[in-house]
Each structure stands twice: as C-alpha cells, then as structure tokens.
Amino acid sequence: MSSDNLVKSLDRALQIFEVLGSRRGGYGVTEISKEIGLNKTSVYRMLSTFVRHGYVEQDAETEKYKLGYKILELSSALLEFIDLRTEAKPILKELENLTNEVIHLVVYDRGEVVYIEKLEGNETLRMHSKVGTRAPMHCTGVGKVIMAYLPSSEVSKIMDRQALEKYTVHTIVDKEALHDHLAEIRRNGFAYDLEENEIGISCIAAPIFDHTGKIVAAVSISGPTMRMTTERLGELQGHITDISKRISVRLGYQE
Template sequence: MVKSVDRALRIISLVSQNKDGLGVTELASQIELNKSSIYKILSTLVSHGFIEQDQTTKKYRLGYKYLELGSLLLDSIDLRSQARVYLEELERQTNEVIHLVVFDQGEVYYIEKLEGNETLRTHSKIGRRAPIHCTSVGKVILAHLTEQEVEAIIQKQGLPKHTENTITDKAAFLVELQKIYKQGYAVEIEENEAGISCIAAPIFDHLGRVTAAVSISGPTLRMTAERLHDLQQLIIEIGKKISARLGYTE
C-alpha cells in the first residue's frame, strides 16, 4: 500500500461524510498525521479539483471533479453488459423470449435477445428495428416521452396497421399511452405479429430519461391475460434493476 495515496483517500472519505466540510485541525484529530502533512495533501487534491476550500469557513469539502468523473462513468456504462444478468433472470423464470431494445431518434431497435426454452418464431433479431407504435417495448418508451416528442414521432412514423389488433386511431393510441404511463408497463396482444403477445417495462438512464425497454414475448396461447397479469410485477422490477445499474434513482 502506498501510504501517501492511502492518506489522501482517507481524507477524501472523511470530507465526503461532512457536507459542511472539515478543517485541517478536525482532520488531524481523526487521522494520525500532523497538520502540515494534511495541508500538503489537501493542497494537492485542491489543485486537481478533487477537494475545494470554502473561503469563508476555510473548511475543505468535495470538489466538482467527482461530478465530472461520475458523468463519464455513467456515460461509459454498456447497457447490454449491465442488463445481461437481469435478462437471464427473466429467461430462467419465464422460459420465454426476452428482448432488450434501445430508443434512438424516434425508433427502437433490438440490441439483445434471449431465446428462452420454448420454441417461438418471431420477426425480432438483434440489430433489427421494431415498430414503435405496435410493440410493447415501443409503447412503453413512448408513454414516458413528452407530448411534443410523441406528436413528432406519430407525425413522422404514422400508425400503420400491422395486424387486426394494431391501434391506428391517434386518439385511442394516446389514451393507451396514458394508461401505460400510470401502470408502469405495456402489454401488446398480437398488435405487431399474429399469435405473439408481449409485456414490457421502461429503462431509465442516470438523468431520468427513458432510453430503453425490456420485454417478455411468447405465443398468445401461453401469454394469457392471467399470465400477463402475473408477469406485471416481475417485468417492472427487472426494468427498475437495470435502470438502477445505469445510475437511475427514483
């Protein structure tokens, strides 16, 4: 262990626990180190932005460098790797197809797919885009966007009919989004593909923006109203767990 680094980290830890900051004397009383040495360490940390000194109280507190580093860390988090363990958990518990999609410029596309243990033929494929208005993942993302964003997407993409169950009426679709927002999950029963039903939950990033969604897909014969009801809490919890890994706090 490098003593000087250890001492600097201990000082940072102590300062972080006191929002009003700590003075050199207060730090010296908690660390077996003379004031001169503590001052030198603090001065070094101040020069790098990790610690700052209040010019009125002369006490030291955390610097804004941590916000910068925290932002860089959160931006560098890979969604697929962070979500993988939770997607596998869903697959084990349901034996159905699990999808992870991201939202990008008014569209959603698949970045991960777990096949489950049951045979199921779907159009989904990693790298392929998905209809945003008639999939559970698309609808749950739309439900958490602003009215202006939703309006712009509908105007650009329209509400094209994919099956007999696709919602193509704008007023009815907006009511559907309000319902999804309130309940925290979206259900799609054969709106995109005949015979396939899904349930999805939103995923939020560290800024609280909806950026992705996770879903469970299966044949309508298995994804009955009763089973979809039973899966509600599970999909919501998985969405929350992945969001937390991305730095989101409610």
C-alpha cells in the same frame, strides 16, 4: 475481501469521500474525524492532499470541505464509457433463466425501436424479431413504453410522421386513444402488447433510463398468448420493472 488485504490509509481516504458526498454543505475536519474515527491531524493531511489534486474543495468562508469537480470529471468519464448492451446482458440473462421466455432489449431510433439483444428462453416461440431489425412504436410493448416517456412533442412527431398501421385487429390506430393509452403506461410503469403486433404473441415491457433521467431503451418478456395469461402477466410485472430499474442504475440513473 479480507481486512488483511486492505490498505488502511486508502480505506480511510475512501471513507472521507463517502462522508463528503452525504451532505451538500460540507464538513469540518472535526466532524469528519468523528465520523470515521480518525484523528484530526491525519484527516487534515488527507484533505489537503485531496484539495491539491482537485478532488476536494474548501469553502473560504466556512472552511468546510466538500467534493471537488475532479470527482465529477471521473463520473462523467465513467458514464461516457458505459455500454448499454454490455451492462444489460447479465441482468437480461437472469430474467431469461427466471421466466424461460424470450427477452428483448431495444433502443429508440428515429421514430422506431431497434432490437439490440434477444435471448431465446427455453420455450419454443417463433417471432419476427431479430437483433438489428426495426419495429414500429405504436404496436409493440417496448415501443409504447418508450413513447410513454418521450417528450410530448416527440410523440406527436412520431404519430404525424408515420401512419399508425393496423398490424392486427388489436392494434391501436386512433391517435387520441393511443395518447390515453400512453398516459396509462406512465402511471403503471410498464406496457403490454396484447397481440397488437403479432397474433398469438403477447408481452410486457418496461422502460430503461440513463444518468440524465432520459428514456433510452426498453426491455420486454414475450411469449405465446396462451401462456401469457392475465395471471401470468401479473406475475411478471414485478420481475420486468425490477430488471429495468437495475439496468437503469447500471447506466447511472438515480430515481
């Protein structure tokens, strides 16, 4: 944006917010004046206005200024209105264009994953997945990566409530082995599905977190096993983890 279009006083005001947000203990008028290159009188007037509206608070003992709770109210309102699918869609589209493979976005619901977005890619691939359908946790990349970051009590409930059905010869159906596998996924930050749900289909998945740090979704790249070689999956690791982190950031997550 051209500097000609900026409202200078508003630009300065926003700089003050950025300064106040950089230190827990707060800042004095003189410090802020030096930080943004504005005279103390103007800084004081702006701060007084912010205090009046609740966006800034002044410590009665130190007389230093810090961000007020009104800022938190606005942040909370923004986070409440964030829609996962809307925020993720353009980022998922980038991943589809980059890989030409099928891209899935799923959420966790009552012990299963639910597909809420599917991008088909440019390569021909027939899969059972459709938007709105459910899938088991223990044999899908997206399901396993979500399980890996759920509380252990929730994971135990999933395993106890639903039998670990053997979908293919590669499906993990032993509880102890699955627990060990989930621990490995947490260490790696991503999960594989190596023909565990459908013969001939392999994928790599990564977790998505919300502003509270809670696991809320997962994203995956799927393709035929003949194309999803060990080398290919290794190449996709960086892409899938980068995409999952970018979506998490859009949801307010701070690592």
